[in-house]
Amino acid sequence: MPEAKQVHVAVAVVINTTAQVLISKRAEHQHQGGLWEFPGGKVEAGETLLSALDRELHEELNLHVDSAEPLLSVSHNYGDKQVLLDVWQVTRFHGEVQANEGQQWLWADITKLQSLDFPAANVPILEVVEKLLARG
Ligand SMILES: Nc1nc2c([nH]c(=O)n2[C@H]2C[C@H](O)[C@@H](COP(=O)(O)OP(=O)(O)OP(=O)(O)O)O2)c(=O)[nH]1
Ligand SMILES: [Mg+2]
Numbered sequence: 001m002p003e004a005k006q007v008h009v010a011v012a013v014v015i016n017t018t019a020q021v022l023i024s025k026r027a028e029h030q031h032q033g034g035l036w037e038f039p040g041g042k043v044e045a046g047e048t049l050l051s052a053l054d055r056e057l058h059e060e061l062n063l064h065v066d067s068a069e070p071l072l073s074v075s076h077n078y079g080d081k082q083v084l085l086d087v088w089q090v091t092r093f094h095g096e097v098q099a100n101e102g103q104q105w106l107w108a109d110i111t112k113l114q115s116l117d118f119p120a121a122n123v124p125i126l127e128v129v130e131k132l133l134a135r136g
Pocket of ligand 2: 039040041042056060
């Protein structure tokens, strides 16, 4: 079988002042549908990671990124799809969260985060985020 093309995805870790992280639920019809995710989406041609992050966060949840720094990258092969997740921590943002795609979303504390189901590629991301949340 030919190798699946790798999809480059910008992923946002947004933590609020009460040690909660912003997550939303993928629609059933999407790849990895019904699972929780950190907001984000495909990087478009000619776009920087930072502008992809800002565009996706705004399209999905109405927030704008003021500053962000790289956290980790995860390459994962789902069999039907190969993804490269470029995960950034959004250190400053503005706006009020609004579900622009009608999706469920929430600010999750560490306990809540550990109780929810995420795609397989998220295992290393969750480890890093849990450390950030535990740090307060
Ligand atoms: N945003 C995001 N995507 C993730 C996470 N974990 C994970 O495996 N993915 C995968 C699922 C998808 O295959 C891919 C994201 O692509 P997507 O389809 O949501 O991209 P998009 O937001 O541009 O959506 P669309 O307009 O193409 O529907 O990355 C995660 O935590 N956040
Ligand atoms: Mg998306």
